[in-house]
Structures are given as structure tokens and as C-alpha cells.
Amino acid sequence: AQRVTQPEKLLSVFKGAPVELKCNYSYSGSPELFWYVQYSRQRLQLLLRHISRESIKGFTADLNKGETSFHLKKPFAQEEDSAMYYCALGKGTYKYIFGTGTRLKVLA
Amino acid sequence: NAGVTQTPKFRILKIGQSMTLQCTQDMNHNYMYWYRQDPGMGLKLIYYSVGAGITDKGEVPNGYNVSRSTTEDFPLRLELAAPSQTSVYFCASSYSAGTSGRPPNTGELFFGEGSRLTVL
Numbered sequence: 001a002q003r004v005t006q007p008e009k010l011l012s013v014f015k016g017a018p019v020e021l022k023c024n025y026s027y028s029g030s031p032e033l034f035w036y037v038q039y040s041r042q043r044l045q046l047l048l049r050h051i052s053r054e055s056i057k058g059f060t061a062d063l064n065k066g067e068t069s070f071h072l073k074k075p076f077a078q079e080e081d082s083a084m085y086y087c088a089l090g091k092g093t094y095k096y097i098f099g100t101g102t103r104l105k106v107l108a
Numbered sequence: 109n110a111g112v113t114q115t116p117k118f119r120i121l122k123i124g125q126s127m128t129l130q131c132t133q134d135m136n137h138n139y140m141y142w143y144r145q146d147p148g149m150g151l152k153l154i155y156y157s158v159g160a161g162i163t164d165k166g167e168v169p170n171g172y173n174v175s176r177s178t179t180e181d182f183p184l185r186l187e188l189a190a191p192s193q194t195s196v197y198f199c200a201s202s203y204s205a206g207t208s209g210r211p212p213n214t215g216e217l218f219f220g221e222g223s224r225l226t227v228l
Contacts, residue, residue: 004150032215043112044198044219086150090215095166098143098150 023087032090131199
């Protein structure tokens, strides 16, 4: 079955500490993977996608097909990174499966 | 551009009542979606549409109906509301590859702000 697993509901780190938000997926085809973020009182928005291999706001995510993972990382957390993060798997051109989300709290 | 606009933001319904969640987008996107998010759960797809006049069921369509008479609008209708439909509803849109003048589909979904519905 196709699914996205985010094992942590809440992740608390101190400012300046490294962050890793975990995402594992199950999919038989070639996956398209995304990270979406929802800041307080804002709408859900795209943070980054694996095909772009980009760094957004200091975050990166590498697709590891062997481990079927797409973990989101940032070397030094900032307080403004506190938000809800969702990993999503694209199936074809218009179907997406979302994980349950991880709330990141960056402590001062 | 306003992007994706959903109304209402909040609504309380009694069991058995009906209502329509409105969704409109001004980005000329082909694809539109309705998701629901229950506490502690991921977003689940209710219905989606790949263009005006075309709709299809997602994972959790029971108890809902949609229509897509225009590119811009994708209303979600709840008939006979039940407590199990208490949730936060998100409308989203995206564009497809192959549309003249557009770049390839990046897969990015553009979301509305969400509508919190409580059924008592």
C-alpha cells in the first residue's frame, strides 16, 4: 500500500541545534516527494520538492530510495522554523498522499 | 492574485443539516482538490477535479458531493451532516503540464486557509 509515515508528532530542539524531521514512504513506482509547511496562522505551503534538489530557508531533503526515506534537515534551527511540517508523496500528476505531520518547536 | 479562497472559515452544523463549502481560485489551475484533516491525521483526499466538468472520488468521498462547472470554482457539498464529518477542510489547486505557455507540472499544491467544520 502507498503511504507516508512521519513517526514523530512533535519534535523540540533548541535554537542553533540541528534538526531532522523524518519521512518514510511506501510506493511501488518512482516517487515524487515534497515537504509542505504550515506556519502559525498561515496556509499550508510548499517548502521543497525532491526533484529540485534545492535548499529553502536552510532546509534540505535527500531522497534515499534504498531506505525509502525523504528526511528534512537543517543544520542550525531558528525560532522562526517552528511550524507544522508535512511530507507528501505524489502519485502521478495529481494525486498526493500526506503524512500525519510533525510539529517542530524551536526553543530559545 | 488572491490564490485559493475558501469560505466559510468556521461553521457549526447540527446533525442532518446540509451545507456547501465554497472554493475558488484565480490562478487558472486545471486541478482542484478537497482534503479533510482530522486531529492527529494526515490530509485525506475527498474529491478532486482535473478540469471543468470532470470530478472524481478520492479516498474518503462518502457523505460529500462536488461539482466543477467552471475552472475557478470547486464547491464541496455536505448532505446530511454527521459528527464524523467534524474536521478541517482544505481546498487546493495545481496546474498541469502541457498547458500552452506553462512550465511542466511541478507538483506544487496551492492551499486555501482551511474551513473548520463542527457537527453537533
